[in-house]
Amino acid sequence: DVKVTQSSRYLVKRTGEKVFLECVQDMDHENMFWYRQDPGLGLRLIYFSYDVKMKEKGDIPEGYSVSREKKERFSLILESASTNQTSMYLCASKSVEGGLNQPQHFGDGTRLSIL
Amino acid sequence: AQSVTQPDIHITVSEGASLELRCNYSYGATPYLFWYVQSPGQGLQLLLKYFSGDTLVQGIKGFEAEFKRSQSSFNLRKPSVHWSDAAEYFCAVSRWNNDMRFGAGTRLTVKP
Numbered sequence: 001d002v003k004v005t006q007s008s009r010y011l012v013k014r015t016g017e018k019v020f021l022e023c024v025q026d027m028d029h030e031n032m033f034w035y036r037q038d039p040g041l042g043l044r045l046i047y048f049s050y051d052v053k054m055k056e057k058g059d060i061p062e063g064y065s066v067s068r069e070k071k072e073r074f075s076l077i078l079e080s081a082s083t084n085q086t087s088m089y090l091c092a093s094k095s096v097e098g099g100l101n102q103p104q105h106f107g108d109g110t111r112l113s114i115l
Numbered sequence: 116a117q118s119v120t121q122p123d124i125h126i127t128v129s130e131g132a133s134l135e136l137r138c139n140y141s142y143g144a145t146p147y148l149f150w151y152v153q154s155p156g157q158g159l160q161l162l163l164k165y166f167s168g169d170t171l172v173q174g175i176k177g178f179e180a181e182f183k184r185s186q187s188s189f190n191l192r193k194p195s196v197h198w199s200d201a202a203e204y205f206c207a208v209s210r211w212n213n214d215m216r217f218g219a220g221t222r223l224t225v226k227p
Contacts, residue, residue: 004158031213040124042205042219043159050213058214090158100147100209101166106158 002027006091006107013114019078021110023091031094032074033104034058034066036087043090049074081114088112117142119206121218128196129226136191136221138206147209148189150180153220154202162204165189176200201225 007022025032030051035043035058045058047066055066063085067075074093078085088111092104120139128134140146147166151159163174170182180191189206206218 009156033214035217040219042121043217045214048214056212092159094213096213100211100213101164103149103161103164104159104215106151106160108156108158111156 002029002093002105004091004093004105004107006089006110008110009108011110011112013078013081013112015081015083015114017078017081019081019112019114021076021078021089021091021112023074023076023107024072025074025093025105026072027093027095027105028071029093029105030071030096031104032068033092033094034064034074034076035090035092036060037090037109038087046076083114086112086114117208117210117216119208119216119218121204121206121221123221124219125222125224127224127226130198131195134191134193134196134200134223136204136206136223138189138191138218139187140189140206140208141187142208144211146189148180148182149207149209149215150174150178150189150191151205151207152176152202153205159205162191196223196225198225198227 004025033048034046049068065077090109091107094104118141149164150162203220207215
């Protein structure tokens with residue numbers, strides 16, 4: 001089974017702090033994704049990565065950056081945290097073998113609160 | 116643009132009753148469609164997927180979904196709901212660049 005591990009289940013930070021959310025997958029997947037989930041809005045894509053050192057902006061990249069130095073790890077960075085970034089953050093990975101038919105595999109999420 | 120609509124924000128059913136969760140998609144080409152379930156405090160788990168062939172697909176936990184191209188729908192069904200099915204359900208479509216579009220989700224409450 002694919003395992004996607006997010007480093008923290010709950011995190012509390014202060015406004016203005018630089019925040020790092022880490023995600024690791026163990027299946028050698030090429031694609032990795034960061035979403036934020038808010039009530040009534042479903043999942044919105046922040047950034048995704050096709051492969052190591054490659055990244056693409058999603059729908060809501062403002063205030064975020066990402067890093068993918070190794071294939072198994074995809075980090076989401078809040079450069080200067082603000083209260084409107086309080087949310088649930090979900091990481092996912094996906095194999096490109098088999099094409100668009102392949103599902104994304106999700107971690108358990110990080111519930112981030114910015115005070 | 117590709118999009119997914121789940122018209123029902125919240126549904127309540129009695130345990131043992133049948134369930135249908137609606138999903139409509141907007142996509143120019145052949146859609147690759149998925150249903151996920153999210154239990155409280157957890158990530159998303161894949162229930163089933165469709166990309167071609169038989170329009171009725173079977174998934175885990177006794178769920179099935181039917182693809183209807185004429186109605187642009189991919190509704191999720193279960194003949195008899197169990198209390199453990201209470202969760203949030205997301206419909207999604209896979210896009211050309213390998214990312215996904217998700218619906219806003221339908222929260223299912225199961226009454227005893």
